[in-house]
Amino acid sequence: MKDLAPPHVPVIIVGGGQAGLSVAWELRKHGIESLVFERHGRFHSWRENRWDSFCLVTPNWQCRLPDFHYDREYGGTDPDGFMVKDEITAYLDAFAARTAPDLREGVEVRRVAPQPGGGFVVETSAGAWAADQVVIATGGYDTPIEPDYAGDLDPGIFQMHSVEYRNPEQFPEGGVLIVGTGQSGVQLMEDFIRAGRKVHLAVGPAPRSPRRYRGRDATDWLYEMGHYAITIAEHPDPVKALTQTNHYMSGRDGGKEIDLRRWHVDHGVELHGSLAGMDGTQLRFLPDLARNLDDADRSYCGIREMIDAHIARGGIDAPAEPPFARVWEPEEEPVALDLAAAGITSVLWAIGFRPDYSWIEADVFDARGKPVFERGVTAHRGLHFIGLGWLNTWGSGRFLGIEEDSRHLAGQIAAQMADARVGA
Template sequence: MPNSETQQTDTLIVGAGQAGLALSYWLSRAGVEHVLLDRRPELGGAWQDRWDGFYLNTPNFSIDLPGMPYDGPEPEGFMPRDEVVTLFRHYAQAIGAPVRSGADVTRISPANGGFGVETSEGTWRARKVVLATGAYQVPKVPPLAAAIPGRIFQLHSHEYRNPGQLPDGEVLIVGTAQSGGQIAEELHSAGRQVHLAVSSCPEAPRRYRGHDILHWILNLGIHGPEYGLNAFRTEQLPSPAARFACNPLLSGTDGGHAIHLRDLGRQGMRLHGHLDGVDDGELVFTDDFPERLVSVEAGFGQRLQPLFDAYISAAGISAPPAEPARVDDWLPASSPRLNLASENITTVLWATGYKLDLGIVDIPVLDEWDYPRHSRGVTEYPGLFAVGLPWLSGHYSSILGGVGLDAEYLAGKIGEPPY
């Protein structure tokens, strides 16, 4: 039963995933009274929504929760889903996070110089509110999904659990970011014929110049500005839409590895261009497949590699020389049209990412992408903050290796005297 009495606290954190818990750690150290509300009945955040065989794409060494950095025996390993969930439950207990589970927030609005927060468990009043709802909120499925015949089983990667969940027949995966690549490999290993609609997400090596690629991403993002290298800072993004660009095509399974689309084709997966439409039972793909492959393969060398090399040089780091760029001109057969019935495609799996949904915020502070207008998490509306969103202050803002930095900064702002 919902609590009929209005409850109060100084600071209310909406969401008890990695960002909310990291902020709770710093607020506790600053002596700020606070409560975390989480809609799930148990802690573990959005990691609980991943499929059975999911592994983190980021190595264990990058798990750097405030007060509890990774200190296990496999810093270069990759953690499976259930271990990640257990990690967060242990972390919440270790830091004494004041979490109220099963409290689904439905509205946040101004009230008496602070905020009124309506939830499935009653109403709260708080002087300050922090949005820590994460980046994986609403599965994004393109409108053309409605044109696919009803006999085809459709699901988003958010709903995928294992190969046995899908009906017999061939599977089309739309999207080749990290989830699409990992699920494609899992289905192929289970003996399923997989088709891939290739997106624009770049390929990248799992390791570069002696370290996992995440080592360089984190160090460049955190320490790059010390050497005048600010490419991984939010202010350097070419446009606000770039906050939602896909990450390099990498996997944490089998000890971690890079995924190369041409290799998937050699293994027997069928590759296609971007899914462009549906026409009388046929899928229509763009006819730019060869050029798309070249663009995907060139992404690392054009953007990330020069930045890493510049950082290594500027910081005076002794690192092995870069390996020669991979050269591969093998081209699988590809058709711009695919008949669902004749190819026995019975499943379309949308690995098309997520979109933000902050419709609970009844305050005019969101932009056209539903992203709060802010300066490093301090929104335009006094007393309202955000943490854990993509590119909040830099590339690292929504990943385990960097979310604590933004949380520490925000805790200082939240602990300042009242407005």
């Protein structure tokens, strides 16, 4: 008896987050059938991988899923606010209900294999499918990053990665060392301070941004200036854009900027340089705290200067702001710390994630394992990516840019499929 051919679908989308469902909606508008596989449940990372106090860092008006903007089709009433976790998932669920994708939850894609005659076999935990086109919408947050030397830490010290963090009550009594000062690290710092805990922070090279400046949210000014419309091809320093950590600030309590110097002065946060190693309870740091703080401030002031120049060019009536002033400078930079002596009982890793594309059998990755594409379209016909940072602009991979990216990609898929029909 011959083996039955796997069922065929024109487009398979791997990943049931906002990027995958946005592409499915845009494909439907082209009359193209798609099937979405999600190994957990829809919007899993928003429901399960965010902490209890999580809220957006960018204002709600930037939530612009295709044909479903927060302050238009969704009917949101606080465009300048910052949705908390449950509000975000409610918005996403409403989008899914409106677009009704063919979504198979709890199905893990284990292999995507190009076929000699074109198309792909997609092997899943629920069987195999054939597809003409495949869209990878899994994002870049597959594997939590912890350094190898984390294994050298005294086993009596509690460790956790931010992906598992929900609230400070998960941690034993005592001080906590948070490693990483991207958007996650600085917000978790505040969580512990509010809980009355002693916080030590290993400060990395992440830049920071103003929150409100000269009467408006800084992101409003940057959007008006066209800053977020700059493509990666137009960017003056694309390597920096692709590798730089996001600017840190917060949407909590209506939005605030984060100045680590002030958190040291006002809340007693102990600041250290980049973590370099561990041995038992002994930690080593690089002597780069002052440089990292200065670099973050340079980024902060640079954004203010861009806004000032925009206001001056346009003759815009906007309130003046006092010049930036540092409230604290490190007098010395100790490169060693004994956790036991400092009363630190926990380490919280907030240094990011790396993607896992080992299940994709196509030659579309560079030497570092990152996919190579032009606006999501790879050199291997029919294989595409969506929902990654700087797919095209800063907004790619965020709510702000997903409408444009998914619309463009759906158009490219439709064109490739039309070409295939003509050539058949």
